[in-house]
Amino acid sequence: MSGTASQTPGQGAAIPEFKQIMGHPKPLWMLFMSEFWERFAFYGIRWAMVLYIVAQFHAGDPSGEKPASELYGAYLALVYAGAIFGGYVADKLIGFQRSILVGAVFMAVGLFMLTSPSQSLFNLGLATIIVGNGLFKPIISTMVGKLYATGDARRDSGFTIFYMGINIGAMIAPVITGILAKQIFGTEEAPHYQWVFISAGIGMLLSLVWFWFGRSQLKGIGLPPAGQEGLSRIAMVIGLGAVVGIPLFYTLLTIDATYLQYILMALFIVPAVMLLAEGFREGHVARDKVAALLIIFVFNVLFWMFFEQAGSSFTFLADKIVNREFGDWTFPLEWFQSVNSVAIITFAPIMAWMWVKMGKANPSIPRKFGLGLFFNGLAFLLLMVALSSMVDGNGKIPFWTLFMVYVIQSVGELCLSPIGLSMTTKLAPHRLAGMAMGCWFLSIAIGNNLAGIFAGRVSGSGGMTVESAHAGYTFGFWALAGAGVLLFVIAPLINKLMHGVK
Template identity: 70%
Template sequence: MSGGTGSTSAEAPIPAFGEVLGHPRPLWMLFMTEFWERFAFYGIRWALVLYIVAQFHAGSPTGEEPASQLYGAYLALVYAAAIFGGYVADKILGYQRSILLGAVIMACGLFMIAVPDPRIFEFGLATVIVGNGLFKPNISAMVGKLYAQSDGRRDSGFTIFYMGINAGAFLAPVLTGWLAEQVFGTAAMPAYKYVFIASGLGMLVSLVWFWFGRRQLQGIGAPVVGLEGVQTVAYVAVGCLVAIPVMWVLLAQLGATTLQYVLTAMFVGLCALLLAEGVRNGPVARDKAIAMLIIFAFNVMFWMFFEQAGSSFTFLADKIVDRQFGDWTFPVAWFQSVNSIAIIGLAPVVAWVWVKLGEWNPSIPRKFGLGLVFNGLAFLLLMFALSSLVDAAGKIPFWTLFMVYVIQSVGELCLSPIGLSMVTKLAPVRLVGFGMGGWFLSTGIGNNLSGIFAGYVSGETGMTTASALGGYTFGFWALVISGVILLAVSPVLNRLMHGVK
């Protein structure tokens, strides 16, 4: 049983939980808590870059590059903050109270970005970043704490949890897009404020759900021994208030390139700490840590291109994709739900394929390699559409972008849910939360690079068919080459993992 350092509750035997559908009862409570948090997170995803261009750049296409870079930096810091959130839960606050405090802070930030002032908007994003850093890595780590390392249901439990993520991500763009374009605004002039308000309300639902449901955990994730007092929460809350302006500087003042240097330095430091802990625990733990860190590096490449969904793909959908079906126009926001529909529909199919393959079931590194290759195939489809399917109006067919999201989803299913489980198996036993923070930091680095890349795709004057074709051609080659390399070195990584499946 992996646990946080210093917490006797984390090191104690797993309670005899009642079961629902063959899994511990608390899994379903965590499922719904994450459902509403992801509703809040993805509710604003489709709107951010469009809102930044419309509100703070007067709708000018020249605003696309800075909007993409701000969006990429925001996502990067959301995930990078997880490294600190994991540490706080491991060492100070415990998982349960970290999740609760993070939910409160996130809700405040989501309501702040509804204010149409650039400085308040930036500070609101910084507040969301700090709150999500406390929430996201720790609720994922809690899922792992419901199962013994040898429990065969462990990967299945993470897959169910991942379905909760995608159910919330599916509903959010549909509902918030409808509120913005049908209820409070129009397709030509969406009322983005209500997107952000609805997301804030979703975060409050997540908070309330976990507050009442945490009794089911029977001490799993309880406060660290010796730090159970309310004053510990107060100290961490003050630290979060100090962290918000720091995040604002990183987000809004440094620029994406400088931020990349900061994130890279953090990643190198994290790798050193995890590797040192692995070395202290012996050669097997050391080898597992090395394998995990190598996979983290390939994870960066995957998310650099996958996360075009909230930036360059949004501008592509708005400007270059033919969304007309007679008198009805397919909303840009709804493209964000395609990935979630595909995940929900294809997850059982992919899981069935892994089972049917039996002894030929690919190892974790090979699945990651396949994830990169499938992501690359999505960009190959865009290359074909932008070079051969552009109509007289300069538009590409609707189905092409729709299928890009579906193909990327297959790649995501090969990689992302397995990644969460992998960390709980390979991270040094005393730093699982910290290791989960490392997973999200590598994702964050990829996201910051995604904003830089999306800015390149749009260029200084806004996205064109030619600029999109050039950028996405580069994306195809970068992904496929990375995937082939990872598939080639998989036997070495498998040996380093010492039987972890």
């Protein structure tokens, strides 16, 4: 399709005529780079956060692993929960472009605050990042969709290119931040973790600058509605974020992880009940679709609970129990965080081709979710075997085992994650599609907080050992395998409830 203006059905707004680069609207590449630097910032701190918390706030004592894992899990959970409010702010108050810019400023400020030696200021920095992420992350993804008419065949390809920006940023971030912390400003034995947060903050500033100068390419897409162009609304959003959002998320970060879990579950139950009520109102077909959606959300929680060990318990495992020695060279701990992105970039096109090639044998949505659980469980089975029969005389397991855990989990992610958002839009009642999407993000948030709680249990009060890791990961395997089997068994029932949705 050419770059001529066209109508987007259901929106009534014309798509501007864009210059085309490599067959796609020019603004796509600007959004690609803005997201690249934001993901660089987000994933750049992932490997270092729990290690820094233990080293800085617990004097390196292994007993700090449990609270570090719980704080990390709460942070991830609230990043997803906070994103629910971003759409409202962008739609009703300041427009998409301004939401992205304000969110980028909040995130940059929060990342630089993480360098503080005070845990209170560190937690305040995390709360600031959460506010900024809610204004930035869901909005920039939506902007990509606004570059194409609804029927434009290039839309999926455009999102694929954008998704590559996410994964390339995530792939290189741990490598660069690790070099800064361990080779330039610190050593392997004494990393200068503050430079991880400084470089992530710089990355976020680059994202801000890139979007600031590139937003003119959007030709009005994402601007505030007529009559709402004044700066007063921006001041109001910044004020609410600073006076309400940051203190709220700071409080949620610092309460007991179990209490946070109750709060997240309560937040999930309210819209879930509203979705069911709307389903009953619309008729038995809509009711059944909502029931199918909520059943799958439960399994989604379990998937992310174990998948998100990557930034917590797997980091401690790599640091203490994995043999990373190759002669005179040691595989950098932080490089494990890049394996997921490399695997996604490698396997995503293969699996996309495979689903198409399978034709009528292509698994249903519930069974793809089941496959995601099985692959996640297979990764834990590998760890279970390694920790029971591959431990060497130094108390270490082979390097390849943890490396393959990240690869296997990535395959599971590709079975489950890409179809989650699409499934939600297809099964949700039309009047509450946004609320259904909020439930999807809340299910991930609940899983992420549970991930922190589980990682804390794996480490225990005295820090991770071979025995504690084996016990925890054995539980993970059986939980995932059991859930996968159950989902495969009830898949025909769920498919019936979905009424033909594929």
